[in-house]
Amino acid sequence: MDDQKEVKTSNTVENKKEKKKSKKPRFLTIVLFIIIVIFGIWAVLVYRDYGRIKRGEEPKNCWLGKSTQEYKKSSTYKGLEGTIDKCIGPGYKVVVYKTVAYKITEFVPFWEKDKTLDELSEV
Numbered sequence: 001m002d003d004q005k006e007v008k009t010s011n012t013v014e015n016k017k018e019k020k021k022s023k024k025p026r027f028l029t030i031v032l033f034i035i036i037v038i039f040g041i042w043a044v045l046v047y048r049d050y051g052r053i054k055r056g057e058e059p060k061n062c063w064l065g066k067s068t069q070e071y072k073k074s075s076t077y078k079g080l081e082g083t084i085d086k087c088i089g090p091g092y093k094v095v096v097y098k099t100v101a102y103k104i105t106e107f108v109p110f111w112e113k114d115k116t117l118d119e120l121s122e123v
Contacts, residue, residue, distance in 0.1 A: 045090055053094055053107050064088035064110075086114070 049059040069084045082099035088110055095114055097104040106115075 042090060046092060049089055049092070049094070050107055053105060059087050059089060059094050061089040062087040062094075063090060084114070 045061050049061050052059055065088055067086045069086075070082075082097070085096040085098070087094040091110060093108060093110045093112075095106045095108065097106075097115070
């Protein structure tokens with residue numbers, strides 16, 4: 001009888017250890033699944049706005065704001081009077097340079113600097 005009790009107690013200790021070990025992979029699986037879902041949603045948003053920009057439409061996901069700068073006529077930058085429209089989305093920004101001569105649309109990461117008037121005059 002004593003042998004059976006020892007076996008039972010050792011089995012319960014082993015079962016408890018196995019249960020603790022099995023919870024850890026389940027937690028990691030759930031966290032990994034959530035990260036993949038969030039990344040997938042982000043990728044769909046970026047791809048959708050990129051397609052809209054390529055078709056010449058306005059982006060839908062300007063979560064962090066829109067801004068417009070106007071440039072008047074100046075003697076230094078002839079032909080560059082116009083506006084710069086900026087839309088910042090989740091991980092990217094869309095910058096539209098509109099002047100009398102041309103319209104340039106850029107779809108770039110949000111950390112990239114905007115072009116200056118000197119860079120635009122070279123285009």
